[in-house]
Amino acid sequence: DSGVTQTPKHLITATGQRVTLRCSPRSGDLSVYWYQQSLDQGLQFLIQYYNGEERAKGNILERFSAQQFPDLHSELNLSSLELGDSALYFCASSVVVGEELASTDTQYFGPGTRLTVL
Amino acid sequence: ILNVEQSPQSLHVQEGDSTNFTCSFPSSNFYALHWYRWETAKSPEALFVMTLNGDEKKKGRISATLNTKEGYSYLYIKGSQPEDSATYLCAFGYNQGGKLIFGQGTELSVKP
Numbered sequence: 001d002s003g004v005t006q007t008p009k010h011l012i013t014a015t016g017q018r019v020t021l022r023c024s025p026r027s028g029d030l031s032v033y034w035y036q037q038s039l040d041q042g043l044q045f046l047i048q049y050y051n052g053e054e055r056a057k058g059n060i061l062e063r064f065s066a067q068q069f070p071d072l073h074s075e076l077n078l079s080s081l082e083l084g085d086s087a088l089y090f091c092a093s094s095v096v097v098g099e100e101l102a103s104t105d106t107q108y109f110g111p112g113t114r115l116t117v118l
Numbered sequence: 119i120l121n122v123e124q125s126p127q128s129l130h131v132q133e134g135d136s137t138n139f140t141c142s143f144p145s146s147n148f149y150a151l152h153w154y155r156w157e158t159a160k161s162p163e164a165l166f167v168m169t170l171n172g173d174e175k176k177k178g179r180i181s182a183t184l185n186t187k188e189g190y191s192y193l194y195i196k197g198s199q200p201e202d203s204a205t206y207l208c209a210f211g212y213n214q215g216g217k218l219i220f221g222q223g224t225e226l227s228v229k230p
Binding site: 002045107 | 167217
């Protein structure tokens, strides 16, 4: 158990709908990362938040957005869902001792949310 | 486009065999190389973070080496056990931020 929690574990919804995935980082971790794992692709970085602010962005679609709240939990919002959005969504967290060295911090992954869009 | 390649894609070995796999990454703008172990139905678990050229890390029967000048890292497992069966991922950190580029992974299957 990494100490990172994600809810829900599974989510089944229809095309066009909107969903929210939630992540609570490990106690003391300031940085949260979101990743997408689709069938034929490796883990794809979506977005990183550090202490409430967006820090880095990957190939995140405009239909997707995220935020990190004052208590450091994060939510990933996916809207106008398409069949291709079906994937495993992971959240990870890290301490980020020095913000400038975030690449060297171990990222601890949560159990993931499996999203199925029908 | 930054690319991280892992080989082989999959590996089947017998219990007791030693094995190794490769992670290739761009040799410029290197900040860190991460190794993760990902068991089916679980989340990726951090094995090592390597930052210096020539770095060697060890955790039990698993070890890793790093060559940043030529852009590769090797992961070795000595005396593989069935519980080592998992997908091993490497991830490249290329700048100051926390963004990591993951490889597709090497799927290891160890038969008793």
